[in-house]
Amino acid sequence: MAKIENAEAVVEEIRKVRQARYFEDQPVPDDVLHQLLEVARWSGSARNQQPWRFVVITDKAQLKAISEVRESINWVAAAPLAIALVFVTENATTGYDEGRVSERILTAASLLGLGGGTAWFLSDAEKSVGAEVIGVPDDMFCRSVVVLGYPTTLKDLREGANIPGRKSLDELVSYGKYGRSKA
Numbered sequence: 157m158a159k160i161e162n163a164e165a166v167v168e169e170i171r172k173v174r175q176a177r178y179f180e181d182q183p184v185p186d187d188v189l190h191q192l193l194e195v196a197r198w199s200g201s202a203r204n205q206q207p208w209r210f211v212v213i214t215d216k217a218q219l220k221a222i223s224e225v226r227e228s229i230n231w232v233a234a235a236p237l238a239i240a241l242v243f244v245t246e247n248a249t250t251g252y253d254e255g256r257v258s259e260r261i262l263t264a265a266s267l268l269g270l271g272g273g274t275a276w277f278l279s280d281a282e283k284s285v286g287a288e289v290i291g292v293p294d295d296m297f298c299r300s301v302v303v304l305g306y307p308t309t310l311k312d313l314r315e316g317a318n319i320p321g322r323k324s325l326d327e328l329v330s331y332g333k334y335g336r337s338k339a
């Protein structure tokens with residue numbers, strides 16, 4: 157495996173990947189999009205089934221229509237690009253595969269100077285509206301869209317935004333057995 161010279165800096169950048177919801181009015185170049193799609197394509201999936209298909213969306217009207225599916229994804233309208241994750245099956249590992257490919261796209265995007273986030277269709281009704289906008293065939297499904305662009309901020313400026321930050325490692329990590337602290 158290639159040893160990256162500045163691995164520590166890259167890892168620190170990965171740690172800092174956050175959900176971006178506000179974007180410059182600037183398109184994502186095709187070569188950057190291609191790189192992101194290659195990263196997505198090479199994501200690992202359970203039994204290497206590669207259950208995903210990627211729908212690239214840059215049409216403003218379509219992005220707006222997606223943004224109207226749910227109040228908490230209204231920021232999608234101002235993004236230049238979305239990649240809808242369409243799945244050919246739903247089984248026990250689909251959610252994991254979906255999270256994995258999403259995070260890889262978002263991490264690669266961040267390392268390339270972009271930002272982005274997940275927009276989620278929650279209920280069955282929302283999924284069908286999303287499916288209509290994206291043209292998802294009846295035997296497939298889409299419940300999330302990876303939204304990308306050049307971010308103006310990584311803050312969540314919405315009223316009632318989630319509490320920012322993360323739990324401490326002390327709260328999250330045990331050693332050997334659950335609840336055991338480091339000797």
Ligand SMILES: Cc1cc2nc3c(=O)[nH]c(=O)nc-3n(C[C@H](O)[C@H](O)[C@H](O)COP(=O)(O)O)c2cc1C
Nearest residue numbers: 173174175176177228229273274275276318320321
């Ligand atoms: C499965 C999943 C669904 C999400 N759905 C939405 C969403 O619909 N709308 C939204 O604004 N953010 C959504 N997010 C982003 C989370 O709110 C965000 O990751 C979390 O608040 C942490 O934000 P930060 O990484 O910027 O600190 C989703 C994240 C995940 C993992």
